[in-house]
Amino acid sequence: MEGTDHFAKGTWKLIRSENFGQYCKYMGVSWVKRLLSSLICPCQKIRVASGHWSILTSSLLRETDVQFTEGKECTWLTYDGRNIRTSVVMENGKLVLHQLDPPFAKITREFDDQTMIMTLEVDGVKARRIYQKRDTAITDNKTINWSGILLFMFVCLSTVSIAWYCQL
Incomplete structure (x- = not known):
């Protein structure tokens, strides 16, 4: 499926996210999944050939x-x-995904040589995820924000402690 010299082809690593939690909340993603998504930095490996x-x-x-x-x-x-x-269509050099079921979201991916900007929109809620092109394989890019993981564990333990205390 590999195409040659396609502008989008390659491995892209998330480097920054803006308002993604609010977008996910509007889309009905659970609190736990939203929290976990803020802690990870996924990669997207894109392959393109003949459409x-x-x-x-x-x-x-x-x-x-x-x-x-x-x-x-x-x-x-x-x-x-x-x-x-x-x-999914190409519009003005951008890859645009239109969700056909409610809520009717639109996800646009814009590319240049080293950056992919993914803009997610639904009913006035807008988020951006900025990716940087990587030269290494996708399996080499699994990164965790350890301070975020520790915060998540602290929140979970605090919630369990409060629930336990309230039962006494």
């Missing part, structure tokens, strides 16, 4: 591989486990 695409999203927690053809409807398994019907 056929594969986007492999990988992190320490999960891996999804979505395959589609430009302009044709497909079912897309989101990273948080939802199945959505989508249509």
Whole structure:
């Protein structure tokens, strides 16, 4: 499926995220999954050949591989486990995913030589995820924000402690 010299082809590592938690909240993603998504830095490995695409999203927690053809409807398994019907097209050099089921989200990927900006929009809620192109294999890019993991563990333990104390 590898295409030659396609602008989107390669491995892209998340380096910054803006308002992604609010977007996920609006989309109905659970609090725990939203918290975990803020702690991981996934990679997206994109392969393209003759209008056929594969986007492999990988992190320490999960891996999804979505395959589609430009302009044709497909079912897309989101990273948080939802199945959505989508249509994916190229618009002005950008890869645009239109979600065909409510809520009707739009995900746009813009590329340059070293950066991919993924903009996620739904009903006025807008998030951006900025990725940097990597030269290494996707399996070499599994990164964890350890301070975030420790914070998550602290919150979980605090919640359990409060629940236990309230039962006394």
